[in-house]
Amino acid sequence: MSASERKRAAITEAAIGEFVERGYAGASVDAIAARARVSKPTVYSHFGNKERLFLTVIGGYLRDGYTDLGPLADRIAEAPDPRAALIDFLGSWVEVVLREDVMTLRRLVIGEIDRFPQLGQVWAQVNATNDEALVRAFAALHKKGALDVPRPRQAVRQLTAMTVDAAQLIRTFRPAYEFDEGELEELVSSGVDVFLTAYARG
Amino acid sequence: MSASERKRAAITEAAIGEFVERGYAGASVDAIAARARVSKPTVYSHFGNKERLFLTVIGGYLRDGYTDLGPLADRIAEAPDPRAALIDFLGSWVEVVLREDVMTLRRLVIGEIDRFPQLGQVWAQVNATNDEALVRAFAALHKKGALDVPRPRQAVRQLTAMTVDAAQLIRTFRPAYEFDEGELEELVSSGVDVFLTAYARG
DNA sequence: GTCTATATCTCGATAGAC
DNA sequence: GTCTATCGAGATATAGAC
Numbered sequence: 001m002s003a004s005e006r007k008r009a010a011i012t013e014a015a016i017g018e019f020v021e022r023g024y025a026g027a028s029v030d031a032i033a034a035r036a037r038v039s040k041p042t043v044y045s046h047f048g049n050k051e052r053l054f055l056t057v058i059g060g061y062l063r064d065g066y067t068d069l070g071p072l073a074d075r076i077a078e079a080p081d082p083r084a085a086l087i088d089f090l091g092s093w094v095e096v097v098l099r100e101d102v103m104t105l106r107r108l109v110i111g112e113i114d115r116f117p118q119l120g121q122v123w124a125q126v127n128a129t130n131d132e133a134l135v136r137a138f139a140a141l142h143k144k145g146a147l148d149v150p151r152p153r154q155a156v157r158q159l160t161a162m163t164v165d166a167a168q169l170i171r172t173f174r175p176a177y178e179f180d181e182g183e184l185e186e187l188v189s190s191g192v193d194v195f196l197t198a199y200a201r202g
Numbered sequence: 203m204s205a206s207e208r209k210r211a212a213i214t215e216a217a218i219g220e221f222v223e224r225g226y227a228g229a230s231v232d233a234i235a236a237r238a239r240v241s242k243p244t245v246y247s248h249f250g251n252k253e254r255l256f257l258t259v260i261g262g263y264l265r266d267g268y269t270d271l272g273p274l275a276d277r278i279a280e281a282p283d284p285r286a287a288l289i290d291f292l293g294s295w296v297e298v299v300l301r302e303d304v305m306t307l308r309r310l311v312i313g314e315i316d317r318f319p320q321l322g323q324v325w326a327q328v329n330a331t332n333d334e335a336l337v338r339a340f341a342a343l344h345k346k347g348a349l350d351v352p353r354p355r356q357a358v359r360q361l362t363a364m365t366v367d368a369a370q371l372i373r374t375f376r377p378a379y380e381f382d383e384g385e386l387e388e389l390v391s392s393g394v395d396v397f398l399t400a401y402a403r404g
Numbered sequence: 405g406t407c408t409a410t411a412t413c414t415c416g417a418t419a420g421a422c
Numbered sequence: 423g424t425c426t427a428t429c430g431a432g433a434t435a436t437a438g439a440c
Contacts (some may be wrong), residue, residue, distance in 0.1 A: 004405065021407095025227030025312065028433065038374075044435070072359075076418050110374055111313015114306070151392075158396055161363040165371060169398035172312055173322035189310065190353075194360055198396040206423065231416060241425055248423095252416065372419075407440075414433070422424080 008046050010036040015057045020104050024054055024112050028139045052114075058109070059122050063103070065098045073118075073133035077140035082147075083196060090163045090188045092132065097168045103175065131156050146200045155199060162191035210248050212238040217259045219251035223304050226256055226314050256314075263307065269298045279342035284349075287303060287399060290391045292365045295332065299370045305377065308352045308370075332357050350403045357371050364393035 001009075014036035018027040022129070029050055033040045041200055047053035072089050079085035096102065109119050138152040149155045167187055203211075216370045217240035222227040231252055249255035274291050279286035298304065311321050333355070340354040351357045369389055372379055 007406085023225075023227060025225060029435085030433075040434090041405055041408090041436075050434070107312050107315060109307050113375065113377060115308060117377065122378070123375050154392055156392060157368060158364045160361045161368045161371075161393075165367065166359060166363045169367060173315065173325050174319075175315060175322070176319065190356055191360060191363075194396065194400040196400040209424085230414075232414080243426090244424055246417065278411085405440105407438100409437090409439100412434090415431080417430105418429080419426105419427090420425100420437080422423105 007036070007038050007042055010045060011043055011053075012039060012060070015053055017060050019054060019058060020101070020108060023116065025106060038175075039133065046140070048094065054112075055116055055118065058105075058116075059119060061105070062109070062122050062126055065102070066129065069093055069096075069130050070133040073130070073137050075138040076134075077144065083192060084103050086159075086192050086196075087185075087189050089134075090159075090192065091185070092168050093160075093164050093182060094188060097164055098171055100175075103171055106161060128200070131160070143200060145197070147199050149199050155195070159191065159195045162194060163188045166191070209238070209240050209244055213245055213248060213255075214259050214262070218263050220349060221256060221260060222303075224262070224311055226252075226312060226317065229377065230261070251277075252316075257277070257318055257320065260307075260311070260318075261321060264311070264321065264324050264328055266392070267304070267307070268331065271295055271298075271332050272335040275339050278336075278339040284343060285394060288398075289387075289391050290331055291336075292361075293367050293387070293396065294384060295362075296369050296390060299366055300373055302377075305370070305373055309374065336361070348368050349401050351401050352362060359399070361393065363398045364396060365390045 013034065015027075015032045017145045018032045018035060019069075021027075028041055029040055032042050032053075036043070043053065050187060069089065070202060072092060074084060076085045076089055083115075106123075109123055111122050135152045135154045138147065138149045138155055142149045142152065167179075167184060205211045213234065217229075220234045220237060223229075224233075231242055231245055234255075235245050238245070242317060245255065249258060271291065271294060278284060278287040278291055299308075308325075311318075311325055313320050335357045337354045338358055340349065340351045344351045344354065345347045369381075369386060373380075
């Protein structure tokens, strides 16, 4: 790796840190340069201006930081106990989206969406990947006759809305909210039960 | 109304406009004062500093802008067709939360939640009011024997998650997203049907 | 490509007159 | 209470040397 590439990587890392901690307007190019141990003109020569720096760095971070739960989802349809497998899968998903760095990044993107609408597209696109993994699982369960899910994509949105999104929504407005012992498990399993009851075969 | 009160009101309105359009860090007290046609020291004499201005003005706006759907909810339990009444109620709720000013304010609050955690509490509190109206309706339906909803508060969160929150989530990351003809109605009614199937008596 | 140094501007906040 | 005028700090961005 050339010295220039190293500096670019250092700037990227420093910029993510500053943007996440202070927001777009609150982060200064000065501070980013200092944190990356380069001079300010080096930042500008690599990224042009502050807006492009933000878009490049945060957009890349969104894509790279994505946690692919596809392999876990693909086991649901073949599991001996689909309910347990579903709860397990959604539990893992909830764990990921409640991570503090994920939540902070999420709030940053939402807050800057008017200035950077492209980031909303990236976010939606990244999230769709895990949705699709579940869609495949439900299509398989439908085919096997275990469930009656004629519109798997809609069903997936309903299930994740009651579980993953509901948990994330709480922390979106209350970052310090501490879930009680068993509260998250109860939230997930009750959502799964509503879902399975509604989409039961017969 | 005294001249001082008029100026305070003008500052409040101007501050909401600037904060909503530019975010906390992006809005300047200069611009707020100019928009309110007062001098900067007048702003400071009324609100102390920028942070208190933001908290006071946005907090008040959140509380005042709240749309009380309680009366509409109280009709659900007595309606001849509870399903239709529920769909009607949630459709009105969706309409409110998708309004552009509501969405923009929501993104602003989320983006600044680390700096102003109190606003998250206000938001949660305001939203709980509409939740409680639905809780009352389900408790009544449970008592009547029309539904089997032993935990109405949990059930309300599940229903709103699939309908109101799901619609709002889409627009949160994609402000310009246009719902197709009938897409919102389908989203709401399918959510209601999942809910009613899962919580049917028997 | 990368640096030092700086131009230019705007910010939040306040002193002092009225 | 409200104004004009201004302070000091810190912002983005760039010129010019190497």
